[in-house]
Amino acid sequence: MLVETVVLCLVAFFAGFIDAIVGGGGLLQTPAIMIVLPQYPVATLLGTTKIPSISGTAFAAWRYSRQVTIDWKLLPYVALLAFGGAFLGAFCVSMIDNRIIKPVIFFVLLIVAAYTYFNKSFGQPREISHSRKTQLALGLLFGFAIGFYDGLIGPGAGTFLILVFIALMGYDFIHASASAKLVNLATNLASIAYFASTGHILYEFALPMAACNMTGAFFGTRLALLRGNAFIRIFFLCVVFATLLRFAWDIWAASH
Numbered sequence: 001m002l003v004e005t006v007v008l009c010l011v012a013f014f015a016g017f018i019d020a021i022v023g024g025g026g027l028l029q030t031p032a033i034m035i036v037l038p039q040y041p042v043a044t045l046l047g048t049t050k051i052p053s054i055s056g057t058a059f060a061a062w063r064y065s066r067q068v069t070i071d072w073k074l075l076p077y078v079a080l081l082a083f084g085g086a087f088l089g090a091f092c093v094s095m096i097d098n099r100i101i102k103p104v105i106f107f108v109l110l111i112v113a114a115y116t117y118f119n120k121s122f123g124q125p126r127e128i129s130h131s132r133k134t135q136l137a138l139g140l141l142f143g144f145a146i147g148f149y150d151g152l153i154g155p156g157a158g159t160f161l162i163l164v165f166i167a168l169m170g171y172d173f174i175h176a177s178a179s180a181k182l183v184n185l186a187t188n189l190a191s192i193a194y195f196a197s198t199g200h201i202l203y204e205f206a207l208p209m210a211a212c213n214m215t216g217a218f219f220g221t222r223l224a225l226l227r228g229n230a231f232i233r234i235f236f237l238c239v240v241f242a243t244l245l246r247f248a249w250d251i252w253a254a255s256h
Contacts, residue, residue: 004036005208012209013055016056017214018235020063021182021224023158025213026053027109030155037205043093044202046154047195052205054188055194055211056156063221064178073132075179078139079186081251082147089151103251111246115163117237128231138168143183151186158184186210 011032018023018078026049033045142164150157161180165171195201223231 001204005205007036007048008033008205009208009212012052012056012212013216014212017220017223018214018216019053020060020177020181020217020220022177023160023162023184024156025056026155026157026215027159029053029209029213030153031222033205037202040202041200043195044171044199044200046093047090047191047198047200048156048202049209050188050191050204051211052209053154053191054185055210056217059183059214059217060221061178061181061185063218063225064174064181067225068106068174068178070178070182074135074139075182076135079183080138080143081185082143083186083190083228084146085147085149086151086187087146087194089153090191090194091151093152104153104179106244106248106251107187108153113237113241113244118171123164135169138164142168147183147187149191150184150190154191157187174224175207215255 010233011029015025015032016030017025019027021154029049029052030046034042037045142161146157146164151159158180161183162173165176165179166173169176189214193199
């Protein structure tokens with residue numbers, strides 16, 4: 001158990017680091033826990049990762065909120081719908097087989113990698129003018145959809161939120177990251193509420209992972225605020241492609 005805990009804590013540190021900058025820490029953390037602890041049900045592994053995820057996300061949200069202006073007239077409603085979507089997704093995950101979820105995560109990774117690679121201006125500010133009603137409608141729609149995805153599968157939810165805030169709301173990288181963290185808090189809280197109530201959290205792994213995830217988030221937010229997007233984009237792509245290769249191997253091995 002000690003070796004598994006150490007490995008997962010190291011992964012949680014880098015997941016917190018990545019997630020604080022561009023989201024997607026679960027792209028590293030979720031496959032890792034499935035590989036290290038294959039004897040547990042998928043619902044239990046996903047539930048366990050929510051504790052470190054919410055810890056790092058909460059810390060990153062706090063750090064960003066001190067530097068970035070938050071749209072408090074929009075985000076609480078988005079977070080509320082995301083909470084409902086995540087709770088519903090968490091309820092559904094316990095009924096889905098491991099062999100179905102892994103290929104889904106693999107294709108999600110492919111989509112995220114392709115989008116990030118081909119969109120060279122990812123995270124740069126864009127001028128998009130929407131009315132408050134349109135912003136609210138888009139926020140509610142994608143908040144619920146990504147919340148459901150976060151509760152059901154998880155990896156990449158923060159990145160998808162950032163993509164929505166940038167592509168549809170016209171936010172710059174820092175504002176999108178800060179906003180995504182606050183919505184992610186709601187989705188993680190909903191997932192934890194469900195997984196904890198159904199006994200799907202391994203606290204002996206989740207708590208030390210949480211401490212490491214927060215430490216990674218500290219360094220990640222610091223780097224994001226100092227260095228900007230160019231370096232992070234390259235770093236993120238490397239991690240996503242590495243995770244893709246690992247997951248492809250996992251799926252291939254399971255089918256032979």
